[in-house]
Amino acid sequence: xxxxxxxxxxxxxxxxxxxxxxxxxxxxxxxxxxxxxxxxxxxxxxxxxxxxxxxxxxxxxxxxxxxxxxxxxxxxxxxxxxxxxxxxxxxxxxxxxxxxxxxxxxxxxxxxxxxxxxxxxxxxxxxxxxxxxxxxxxxxxxxxxxxxxxxxxxxxxxxxxxxxxxxxxxxxxxxxxxxxxxxxxxxxxxxxxxxxxxxxxxxxxxxxxxxxxxxxxxxxxxxxxxxxxxxxxxxxxxxxxxxxxxxxxxxxxxxxxxxxxxxxxxxxxxxxxxxxxxxxxxxxxxxxxxxxxxxxxxxxxxxxxxxxxxxxxxxxxxxxxxxxxxxxxxxxxxxxxxxxxxxxxxxxxxxxxxxxxxxxxxxxxxxxxxxxxxxxxxxxxxxxxxxxxxxxxxxxxxxxxxxxxxxxxxxxxxxxxxxxxxx
Numbered sequence: 309x310x311x312x313x314x315x316x317x318x319x320x321x322x323x324x325x326x327x328x329x330x331x332x333x334x335x336x337x338x339x340x341x342x343x344x345x346x347x348x349x350x351x352x353x354x355x356x357x358x359x360x361x362x363x364x365x366x367x368x369x370x371x372x373x374x375x376x377x378x379x380x381x382x383x384x385x386x387x388x389x390x391x392x393x394x395x396x397x398x399x400x401x402x403x404x405x406x407x408x409x410x411x412x413x414x415x416x417x418x419x420x421x422x423x424x425x426x427x428x429x430x431x432x433x434x435x436x437x438x439x440x441x442x443x444x445x446x447x448x449x450x451x452x453x454x455x456x457x458x459x460x461x462x463x464x465x466x467x468x469x470x471x472x473x474x475x476x477x478x479x480x481x482x483x484x485x486x487x488x489x490x491x492x493x494x495x496x497x498x499x500x501x502x503x504x505x506x507x508x509x510x511x512x513x514x515x516x517x518x519x520x521x522x523x524x525x526x527x528x529x530x531x532x533x534x535x536x537x538x539x540x541x542x543x544x545x546x547x548x549x550x551x552x553x554x555x556x557x558x559x560x561x562x563x564x565x566x567x568x569x570x571x572x573x574x575x576x577x578x579x580x581x582x583x584x585x586x587x588x589x590x591x592x593x594x595x596x597x598x599x600x601x602x603x604x605x606x607x608x609x610x611x612x613x614x615x616x617x618x619x620x621x622x623x624x625x626x627x628x629x630x631x632x633x634x635x636x637x638x639x640x641x642x643x644x645x646x647x648x649x650x651x652x653x654x655x656x657x658x659x660x661x662x663x664x665x666x667x668x669x670x671x672x673x674x675x676x677x678x679x680x681x682x683x684x685x686x687x688x689x690x691x692x693x694x695x696x697x698x699x700x701x702x703x704x705x706x707x708x709x710x711x712x713x714x715x716x717x718x719x720x721x722x723x724x725x726x727x728x729x730x731x
Contacts, residue, residue, distance in 0.1 A: 352421035359403025371639025405435035430454030430503035446668040450639030475700035477514025491547035499553035507552025542570035555580030573726035582633035603634035641680035
């Protein structure tokens with residue numbers, strides 16, 4: 309398995325992203341493990357092990373890897389009273405959709421994987437979906453949150469995290485409702501790629517539903533200098549700023565805001581705020597930033613593999629040196645979904661082409677509770693094959709730690725509002 313990381317710092321993330329389970333293939337877009345002699349379940353993973361989304365790519369990897377390690381310690385996936393070990397095969401999408409599609413095809417054709425675990429970003433996920441359909445191989449996506457993934461009604465893809473259109477709008481409404489004095493205006497920024505753009509659209513819709521005046525709605529490239537955008541928004545002086553993007557963009561928004569001495573009363577972001585790398589990179593400047601979580605170690609769920617959510621959190625922290633966020637947890641739970649479906653299917657590895665299609669049908673019938681929460685995939689509508697069961701919680705970073713602050717019945721601390729001036 310992947311070598312132990314004593315906490316993934318920004319400095320060593322690039323090196324960490326080049327490592328694989330077993331054999332090491334530095335800098336290659338496609339990586340694989342050493343093969344076992346006995347029959348095993350082959351699990352292919354497409355994720356960002358290099359490029360601009362390496363932060364999140366490594367979270368998905370840690371989640372998937374932890375599941376494989378724990379299952380193998382327990383003897384493997386059970387089928388018909390026997391247990392079969394798991395081999396993990398990795399394809400680096402290099403934070404690029406086309407590269408991800410190519411890597412998926414290599415995993416399916418050359419490595420003959422039984423199932424795929426999905427990419428970190430929704431953009432790559434959208435590119436990989438047609439490959440899964442072409443070859444009839446199911447994919448369980450532990451990270452994708454763009455509603456466009458599910459509006460396409462992907463027959464062979466299944467999502468663990470509720471689409472962002474069901475979570476970002478609700479969360480900004482919670483923030484507005486809890487604000488005191490009441491927030492009256494908001495500016496929304498979104499990175500111009502599928503997930504982030506739809507997150508921004510969700511923030512805007514939620515703001516309008518909450519009666520907030522939307523003073524600005526800006527879409528920017530992922531690599532853009534945020535200073536001009538923040539300068540323009542600062543001149544409008546909104547009470548709230550909402551940002552849809554991945555870690556690098558969100559970090560840059562905070563840095564640009566501080567450099568311009570612009571501090572809104574409330575700042576909410578999605579997704580990267582819950583990634584431990586966000587707080588590590590920004591230090592004390594991360595404090596006060598709000599975000600969205602669909603899983604926390606305090607949720608009242610458990611299963612036979614990981615135990616309680618708190619026990620999963622402790623195990624992940626011991627393994628990787630950092631506490632898991634909801635994406636990492638959802639990726640580990642993806643493995644539980646596969647194991648449950650394979651057990652119900654009753655077919656031993658290696659899977660035939662027909663078995664893989666049957667596995668897809670078994671996954672579609674999933675109805676289980678895991679440490680991550682309930683998992684049941686939608687069978688119709690705009691969230692087809694997405695698991696929309698988890699309920700979003702508003703979190704806020706306090707002393708570098710994500711703490712639930714709303715709704716009130718889920719809060720473990722008071723919301724800091726308005727935010728204090730930059731130090």
